[in-house]
Amino acid sequence: MSSIKDFASHFFVTGDPLIYGADVSIVLVSLAIVFVLTYYKKWGWLWREWLTTVDHKKIGIMYMIAALLMLFRGGVDALLMRMQLAWPNVHFLKSEHYNEIFTTHGTIMILFMAMPLIFAMMNIAVPLQIGARDVAYPYLNAISFWLFFFGAMLLNLSFVIGGSPNSGWTAYPPLSGLEFNPGPGENFYLLSLSISGIGSLATGINFLVTILKMRAPGMKLMYMPLFTWSVLATCIIIIIAFPVLTVALALLFIDRLAGAHFFTMAAGGNPMMYINLFWIWGHPEVYIVVLPAFGIFSEVVATFSKKTAFGYKSMVASMMLISVISYFTWLHHFFTMGAGADVNTFFAISTMMIGIPTGVKIFNWMFTMYRGRIRLTLPMLWTISFIPCFAIGGATGVMLAVAPADYQYHNSYFLIAHFHQVLIGGVVFGMIAGMYYWWPKMFGFKLDERLGRWAFWFWQIGFYVCFMPQYALGFMGMTRRIYTYPDGLGWGPLNFVSTVGAFLMGVGFIFQVWQIVYSIKYGERDLTGDPWDGRTLEWSIPSPAPHYNFAVIPHVKGPDAWWTMKQEMKKEAAVKVDPAEIKPIHMPKNSGRPFIMSVFFFIAGFGLTFNWIWMGVFGLAGVAICLLLRSFEYDTDYYIPVDEVKRTEAALGRL
Amino acid sequence: MKQRRLLNFVKLAVLSALTAVFMAGCSPDEYMVLHPAGPVARTEYDLIVLSTILVAIVIIPVMAILAYIVYRYRDVPGNKAPYMPEWADSKVLEIIWWGIPIVIILLLAVPTAKTTFALTKPPVQDVKPVTIQVTSLNWKWLFTYPDQKVATVNYVEIPAGVPVQFVLTSDSPMNSFWIPQLGGQEYTMPGMAMRLWLQADKPGEYFGSGASFTGEGFAHMQFKVIAKPQSEFNAWVTQAKQTSPGLTKDGYEKLKQPSVLSNTLTYSSYPQGLFEEIVDKNGGEYMNHDFMGNEQKDQSGNMNHDMQNHQMSDSMSH
Ligand code: HEM
Ligand SMILES: [Cu+2]
Ligand SMILES: [Cu+2]
Numbered sequence: 001m002s003s004i005k006d007f008a009s010h011f012f013v014t015g016d017p018l019i020y021g022a023d024v025s026i027v028l029v030s031l032a033i034v035f036v037l038t039y040y041k042k043w044g045w046l047w048r049e050w051l052t053t054v055d056h057k058k059i060g061i062m063y064m065i066a067a068l069l070m071l072f073r074g075g076v077d078a079l080l081m082r083m084q085l086a087w088p089n090v091h092f093l094k095s096e097h098y099n100e101i102f103t104t105h106g107t108i109m110i111l112f113m114a115m116p117l118i119f120a121m122m123n124i125a126v127p128l129q130i131g132a133r134d135v136a137y138p139y140l141n142a143i144s145f146w147l148f149f150f151g152a153m154l155l156n157l158s159f160v161i162g163g164s165p166n167s168g169w170t171a172y173p174p175l176s177g178l179e180f181n182p183g184p185g186e187n188f189y190l191l192s193l194s195i196s197g198i199g200s201l202a203t204g205i206n207f208l209v210t211i212l213k214m215r216a217p218g219m220k221l222m223y224m225p226l227f228t229w230s231v232l233a234t235c236i237i238i239i240i241a242f243p244v245l246t247v248a249l250a251l252l253f254i255d256r257l258a259g260a261h262f263f264t265m266a267a268g269g270n271p272m273m274y275i276n277l278f279w280i281w282g283h284p285e286v287y288i289v290v291l292p293a294f295g296i297f298s299e300v301v302a303t304f305s306k307k308t309a310f311g312y313k314s315m316v317a318s319m320m321l322i323s324v325i326s327y328f329t330w331l332h333h334f335f336t337m338g339a340g341a342d343v344n345t346f347f348a349i350s351t352m353m354i355g356i357p358t359g360v361k362i363f364n365w366m367f368t369m370y371r372g373r374i375r376l377t378l379p380m381l382w383t384i385s386f387i388p389c390f391a392i393g394g395a396t397g398v399m400l401a402v403a404p405a406d407y408q409y410h411n412s413y414f415l416i417a418h419f420h421q422v423l424i425g426g427v428v429f430g431m432i433a434g435m436y437y438w439w440p441k442m443f444g445f446k447l448d449e450r451l452g453r454w455a456f457w458f459w460q461i462g463f464y465v466c467f468m469p470q471y472a473l474g475f476m477g478m479t480r481r482i483y484t485y486p487d488g489l490g491w492g493p494l495n496f497v498s499t500v501g502a503f504l505m506g507v508g509f510i511f512q513v514w515q516i517v518y519s520i521k522y523g524e525r526d527l528t529g530d531p532w533d534g535r536t537l538e539w540s541i542p543s544p545a546p547h548y549n550f551a552v553i554p555h556v557k558g559p560d561a562w563w564t565m566k567q568e569m570k571k572e573a574a575v576k577v578d579p580a581e582i583k584p585i586h587m588p589k590n591s592g593r594p595f596i597m598s599v600f601f602f603i604a605g606f607g608l609t610f611n612w613i614w615m616g617v618f619g620l621a622g623v624a625i626c627l628l629l630r631s632f633e634y635d636t637d638y639y640i641p642v643d644e645v646k647r648t649e650a651a652l653g654r655l
Numbered sequence: 656m657k658q659r660r661l662l663n664f665v666k667l668a669v670l671s672a673l674t675a676v677f678m679a680g681c682s683p684d685e686y687m688v689l690h691p692a693g694p695v696a697r698t699e700y701d702l703i704v705l706s707t708i709l710v711a712i713v714i715i716p717v718m719a720i721l722a723y724i725v726y727r728y729r730d731v732p733g734n735k736a737p738y739m740p741e742w743a744d745s746k747v748l749e750i751i752w753w754g755i756p757i758v759i760i761l762l763l764a765v766p767t768a769k770t771t772f773a774l775t776k777p778p779v780q781d782v783k784p785v786t787i788q789v790t791s792l793n794w795k796w797l798f799t800y801p802d803q804k805v806a807t808v809n810y811v812e813i814p815a816g817v818p819v820q821f822v823l824t825s826d827s828p829m830n831s832f833w834i835p836q837l838g839g840q841e842y843t844m845p846g847m848a849m850r851l852w853l854q855a856d857k858p859g860e861y862f863g864s865g866a867s868f869t870g871e872g873f874a875h876m877q878f879k880v881i882a883k884p885q886s887e888f889n890a891w892v893t894q895a896k897q898t899s900p901g902l903t904k905d906g907y908e909k910l911k912q913p914s915v916l917s918n919t920l921t922y923s924s925y926p927q928g929l930f931e932e933i934v935d936k937n938g939g940e941y942m943n944h945d946f947m948g949n950e951q952k953d954q955s956g957n958m959n960h961d962m963q964n965h966q967m968s969d970s971m972s973h
Contacts, residue, residue, distance in 0.1 A: 476685050
């Protein structure tokens with residue numbers, strides 16, 4: 001009896017009202033979900049339509065929902081931290097708790113919010129933009145999603161079971177090693193990132209192949225929409241960078257599980273090797289998340305300026321250049337770790353060089369608007385606001401690249417302000433713009449403009465109020481990751497302002513939730529499939545897109561394929577499909593295995609987190625069996641008959 | 656329309672509030688980085704100013720052009736600005752905006768490189784430097800003075816106007832040693848001994864802190880740096896030797912235990928070779944360390960231990 005009690009008291013995190021609150025809400029939400037699904041008899045629907053789907057559009061939507069939930073979780077973390085820092089000597093969070101919160105905040109925001117959000121946009125738009133019926137490996141796509149999902153669940157579970165990781169999202173040894181960090185927290189971090197990392201790598205491969213192999217006839221590389229180009233660049237980075245992360249995490253895990261010393265100085269290991277590996281992945285990672293945002297801005301700017309994107313070739317070249325240079329900059333994350341002047345100089349200059357292609361893109365976006373007709377819709381508002389925000393963020397980035405100056409900025413709030421400016425002003429603004437832009441394509445209705453504008457202004461004002469003071473705090477010597485600070489340093493007022501700004505952004509987020517709920521009921525329905533007068537192929541089909549995307553695969557004759565077709569069609573009026581051209585459509589079958597296999601991954605991850613080898617082995621065996629079963633499965637696809645396609649298209653008014 | 660006016664009002668209010676706060680908080684000594692008190696910090700500050708000016712040259716026009724374009728070409732009925740939907744490339748323009756950032760980066764790269772090399776040497780050459788060894792512990796700072804043979808915890812005394820060579824290590828997770836008004840930071844890493852030159856112009860008290868996260872008590876790792884004229888510094892040493900207890904091996908083991916100290920400590924002596932022992936026991940034995948701050952012989956040259964130094968000695972020793 002007492003041993004059970006003892007076990008439970010280590011297993012369940014206790015002693016903090018926030019955690020009891022989380023316990024209660026987890027139980028309540030789970031019960032509510034179970035109740036609703038049972039009451040409305042939706043279990044079968046959930047399984048057939050969502051859990052087993054291999055349709056890229058639905059997977060994209062699931063990514064988006066999961067990412068928005070994680071934005072909420074990471075956002076609550078952020079508000080808790082900002083409350084703790086609002087003035088000197090606050091006793092709201094204890095040190096331990098603050099440390100866990102900034103660690104999970106960073107980890108979740110980068111890996112379980114930004115990453116899935118770009119995967120959401122890729123899934124939703126890329127196959128449609130290139131005139132394909134699905135991605136190259138639909139089944140693998142489902143696996144990627146569920147691995148991300150269960151990886152994220154594993155990390156979130158640490159909040160109430162076992163304890164969260166607490167050595168920062170970078171998890172530098174020796175702090176994250178066994179000696180200074182016993183307990184399951186860091187294991188949660190290592191295993192959840194490893195599991196979702198497999199999914200990310202697979203997505204990179206999947207979309208690279210999709211873009212190279214599945215384009216509609218006639219679509220040369222240089223005819224591809226810029227968003228697709230940005231995804232291509234991103235995939236190349238993912239494929240090269242993610243294996244490095246996997247290795248770094250695996251070695252650290254071996255250090256922790258088996259007492260090896262890859263990353264501690266004992267027995268000849270070296271923590272700097274972890275730091276090198278981490279940032280060889282970590283710096284390209286920021287371009288993995290920001291390049292798709294660049295792609296989205298390029299689409300949005302062209303569409304809402306009614307103009308071809310300016311300097312298409314430069315845009316492509318700059319993205320490719322960024323994907324290469326981003327590999328030669330990692331050391332700027334530790335200029336102050338004793339590297340020689342020669343090494344620091346090299347990495348200082350290579351980092352500054354990234355500013356060149358980025359600057360070029362900013363000018364090209366502006367000149368896409370020049371001599372156009374700018375419609376200030378929601379996606380366009382977010383895009384326009386991105387430009388000054390990212391210009392400032394990029395400028396402070398160049399300042400950070402000046403190595404001797406970075407000796408002063410490093411680990412200070414100046415750095416915190418810089419990376420939030422590029423991550424929020426670049427990635428988050430970009431994904432929000434993309435969400436508004438493609439929303440009608442996903443769901444068949446537009447999001448309400450009025451509520452969206454309120455959200456926009458709260459976010460914008462909140463952003464500057466929150467982060468501009470942090471640059472100043474950096475100059476005042478305030479270091480990052482401190483949970484409290486003494487009176488008398490003058491840090492209080494600016495921190496207070498910063499906290500107010502964070503809450504304004506929170507209000508902006510609430511407006512967006514309200515906007516979505518409101519628009520489900522009252523949002524303007526999109527009956528044309530082309531609500532924005534778009535330029536690329538996704539706007540040539542109905543909203544939401546039918547299961548098979550294109551009844552007839554289009555022929556592409558140049559850039560801005562749909563825009564050109566529309567110009568030609570002006571004479572013939574509406575969009576029609578020629579019934580004679582419809583052929584049976586080859587589609588992949590749904591499968592429950594990606595979901596089940598990911599559950600086994602989750603079980604393995606959970607077991608290894610607690611060093612329960614039997615459970616780890618059990619989970620991995622389950623994974624192996626799933627893989628084995630798949631290799632004996634031959635009946636994985638089917639054809640949609642012509643009649644059914646005709647019926648669908650007729651119902652959509654396209655015949 | 657009404658809504659827009661309200662929004663404008665809100666914007667204005669927030670902006671003015673923000674400006675007020677910035678102005679109010681602008682007493683000079685609070686912005687430590689912007690008020691350097693020594694040659695190293697000053698060199699870094701000059702680069703900060705230079706880089707700010709250079710990037711401002713780009714982003715201020717960008718914002719102005721953006722505002723102009725959005726205003727001029729917005730889609731309102733009756734807008735007479737030219738509309739050219741097909742106009743999408745211009746060699747001249749693109750050469751200009753590939754060119755501008757390249758020039759700016761060149762202007763910035765040269766002083767960056769020069770300064771990076773300069774900072775590995777003592778800031779002034781004609782004064783004999785002092786060496787102070789720094790060990791970051793959980794969660795306190797230990798300073799040992801190899802020439803004076805005294806030790807302090809959570810504060811450090813230095814002679815003003817004299818280059819100080821800090822030799823840094825850690826007997827806990829790695830931290831980072833930062834005294835903003837004297838110059839930028841450098842990591843303290845277990846098993847390694849890295850060097851950092853700093854110097855104070857004149858006597859005074861400066862704020863120092865640990866900048867790299869090391870766990871629970873990390874937020875309390877702040878310390879004072881007290882710069883004194885050389886004669887007073889010497890007097891302080893003499894006094895410390897006479898009035899303070901000595902640090903023993905056992906004493907060090909106790910000091911090292913994870914805890915936050917609310918006061919400072921002074922020791923009249925410390926076990927000989929303590930610092931070297933700390934470095935070695937944390938893995939320093941695997942590296943080649945012929946420079947732990949005791950030898951004054953190679954002050955001017957290649958003091959900064961560099962990456963290559965780590966890696967080569969790592970793979971080559973044993
Ligand atoms: C939405 C408003 C946000 C606020 C108010 C906010 C606030 C904060 C705060 C207070 C910290 C802790 C700094 C410290 O401990 O010194 C932090 C750290 C961090 N944030 Fe955010 N954040 C926000 C959004 C984001 C987003 C969108 C991302 C990434 C896409 C992000 C990534 C990070 C990372 C990587 C860290 C570092 C964590 C670490 O030190 O290990 N944040 N943020
Ligand atoms: Cu980087
Ligand atoms: Cu080192």
